[in-house]
Structures are given as C-alpha cells and as structure tokens.
Amino acid sequence: MKLEDMELFVVVAELGSFTKAGDYCDIPKSTVSRRVKELEDSLKVRLLNRTTRALHLTQQGEVFYQRAKTILEDISRIQNEVADEQATASGRITVYAPSLLFHVFARWMTEFRKKFPNISLELLSRDDNAPLGDDKRFDLLIQAGQLQDSSFIAKKLGDIPGGYFASPSYLAEAGTPSKPEDLTEHNILFRELVHGEEPEWHFYDDQGEHVVRLEPSIITDSPQGLLALTCHGGGIARLSKVHAKPLVDEGKLVSLFDDRYQLAIPLYALYPSRRYMPERVRLLLQYLESELPKAVAQLVR
Template sequence: MDKLSLLKTFCVVANEGSFTKAAEKLDTSNQLVSKYVAELEKQLDTRLFNRTTRKIHLTEAGQQCLQHANHILESVTDMESQLGLLNTEAKGVLHVSAPVSFSTLHLASALSAFQQTHPHVSINLQLNDRKIDVIDEGFDVAIRAGHLANSSLVAKKITTIKLALCASPAYLEKYGTPQHPAELKPEHYLEYSYVNYDNDKSALIAALKANAQTVTPKLTANNGEVLTNVAKQGEGYVLQPTFIAGEALKNGELVSILDDFVPQPISLYAVYPHRKLISNKLRVFIDFLSSYFESTPYWDK
C-alpha cells in the first residue's frame, strides 16, 4: 500500500471523526480503513488516535500529522493540476484572509468579477485586520497592506496604496490648517490601532509617535472607516489609505493636509506559503487581482 493512500485515509478518518463514516465516504470497508491507519501508525512509530468505545480523538502527534498530511495531499493535487494530469481548469475552494475595510469597499466587487471568470472556484473569505498566520490558520492566501517583514511566505504585490492625512473643512476652519506636523493638535488625533510605522522616518510619523507618548489620542479604533467617518464630522484628523478616504476627499467631505510630510505609499500584497508549485486556483486569483486593481488603482484615478 502506498503512503499517499495511508495519508488520505488518515485525513478522512480525522475529518469524519469515525472509522465507520470514513469507510462510507471512501466506499470501502471499516476493516481496511483500520488497517491503513494502523499501518501509518506503525510506519510513523506513533499513535495518531485515542480510541474509546464511542469516539476517536486525535493525539497531539495526530494533530501535527494531519497538518502535514493535508499539505502533502494538497501539494500532490496542485502538481497534478499544473502538469495537466487532471483537468487544468481552476477549481476548488480558495481560503482567503483580507482586511475588513478594503474588502467591504473594494474586494467584494473584485471577487464578483473573478467568479464570473472562474465559476468553478469557490471563495471562503475571512475578514480580519490583525496579522494572521497563513499556514497555522489554514489560509491559501492573505491580502495584506503595508511593509512586510521577512518571512518564509511569498508576497506578490497587487497594487500601490497612497496615504493621506485628512480633516474636514469644518475642523480646519475652526482650528486652522497646519503647515508642519509640529502644529498638529495631538489630542485631536484619530488613531488606527493596527498601524505600524516603525520603519518610517518621516517628520509626520515622528510627530504622531511623540504626541502619542504625551497625550492620549481622541479616538483609537481598529477600523479605518469608523475613524474616517468621525473625521468627516469635524472631530479630528486621521491618517488613512486613499482606498478608504478617497471618496470623501473627492467630494470635499475631507481635505488632505501636510501632503509634503505624508509617508511614502505602501503596497497591497497577496501573501501565501512558499511552494515551488502553487495551485491553479491560487495562481489565477492572484493574477486576476493584479490585473483588476492595476499598478495605479481606480480609486486614485
């Protein structure tokens, strides 16, 4: 019996939580399923399941084995797909992590267009602004904005993201338009809680960091749309990407200030586990996003 068959049987048992259910799904006998799992345990010299009269549970070794087995089987499927041994049409479920505001404002329309082009690819989208672990949390790809740290992950640039420091006309009329970051009122800062500009040496970021050490920002939130909407009400100033603030800037609800001091544009990336072969579904997804948003995205045109 080949090891891939053992791993596939093991994964089905683990996912079904039952030898009997696994046998039904694999259209084989309960005895053969048990034999395959026992053989895999023998080859690995470890117990993969704790068995009781009613249930089975993965051991700690079994949980680690399941992660590795899933990656191995997925890699084999990817290889077969790319080499043309299976239908080369992109298909399957793509597990995607993406930022909340970018997804609601822009990614939703891109996904709709993508699935019209690739109807056999299903998207499982999870929205979160925190930095997720792509591998441990089981994602095929994560959409991230910012400056990425070195890692074992592959990052492909999707588009460029400009930043803008914004305030409403009413706020500027009341407090004046600052000409230098030192003139900003720290108590009026509307701060995005996930922002990280540790590598940015601009005068504006230096001023914001210094102010944060002495004065608590007026509002801190983990959602840029909320902060931008508060800024539109004249309650302070906010540093946001133009994919969030762009519409308000165009219609005059917000005004960009200190343009000469705003940090350099950042990038939007597709981040995925390092593999020599990536699945068709992931490859066409990344290529589609790059084409859809272009080097200069539509909200900056």
C-alpha cells in the same frame, strides 16, 4: 522513495512543524511524522533534527530539500503545460483580507467568479496584522504594511496610496497644520495595525525622514471607524485614498500638507507553502497580481 513523501517533506521543511504540515495537507500529525521517518529510512540519512519546540534541517536535509524542490517544480511545470488549467479549476478558496480590499475589489472579484464559475470564494475580513491563530485555515492571507517575521511565503500585490486628512469642521476649529511637527498640537486619530504598537508617523522629504511621535486622542483598529471619526470632526487621520478621495470630492474631507507627504502602503499575499498550492488558488493569486493595481489606480484617479 515515494514522490508523495518527498512532497510532504518539503511542506514540513517550509512550515517547520509536523502539526502545521498535517493541517495544511489535511492528514494527522502522526502520519506526517511516520512518513518523514520512512523517507529517512529509505535514504539512510537523518533529514531533520527534532526537539520539543522546533524542527531543523540537518546538513543532508538541506541538500535534499533544495534538490527535492527543483524536482517537484519541474514535475509541476510539466503537469501545468499538459493540463487544461481553466477547465479543472474548481473548489472553495478561503481568503482573509483587510475589509478595504473587499471595498476596492468587489467588482473585480465578481469578474473573477464569472471567469471561473466553478470556484467559490470565502472572503473573511481581517483588519489587523496580529498573527493568525493556528486554528484558522486559509488559502490566502492578504496583509497591508510591513511584514512581520513569518513562516509564510509572501508575494507583493501592489501599493495602496494614502495621505493625511481631516474634516473642514475640525480644521475650522483647530487650524490647519502646515508641517508634520504641527501634528503634536492636534487631535490625532490613530489606526493600530498591531495591538500596542508605538503611535508614530514617518514623513519623508528632501531633508530625509521625520518621525512624529503621537499622543492619539482615539486609537482604533477599524478602518471604517477611523473614517467615520474623521468625517465627524474627531481629528486628523492617516487614510487610504481609496476611502478618502470620494469624500474629498464631496467636500467632507480635506487633504493636508498640499499632498506633499504621500503614502504607499504595500499589500502582500501570504500563503503557507509553495508546494501543494491548489490550481484555484494559483489562479486567484495571479488574478490579484494582475488586476489589483489597475483597480486601485481607477478608484483614486
């Protein structure tokens, strides 16, 4: 039994697909299938049940998967302890993320590059939570809001604070809502994270949860578009404070409800598998975990 085949089997088990495992490891699907079959032959057990639609671990496969993960993690830990991680960190990292993150974290990304000059970053904007196509290759996927069911591994990076805002000109014309239920009488600018999602906002106070179902005047998937529409008197919007606070300070936006209903939008990093994570990706993920909450706090204070 080869260690490389054990590692490949763990990737297949975590991604649930020969095709996805092949794409992630940059080898043909046929090679993945052959090597898993050779591993089964060497162990003389069936590790996977294969159908035309999916792969499932057998009982023996589940036992082998758990033990293999432990073994591989121990080997990885030993390698990390004896390697000079920073000196060998190099290559390109492809990151899909909300454009907000690039706005928030531009200076810190520059600092990361100074710290690891042999690492290059490919930063691709993605402002919705629709499933990423199978043709999209990435190292990290940064996603805001509640997670959909996914085969990816998720790690929370922090929270993005938000609230409810409108322009002074809109409020002068339409009046200022004093409670969430008043929103049904206003023009609502709704940002859609997933196409076709129910337009509603959830509010929490001492009385519990209030759900306000909306009939938006405008729906958009663009955070920049939402911000521009709000500033130009289009209506009331739910915005991140990173975007809104500078405009509140300039008098171009007004925070509603006396800041009673604050949001904490979770931000997650997703990646295909715990195994085969390049050192450069691990370093960036570690950096985001450490620095992103500080960056957000500095921008909204």
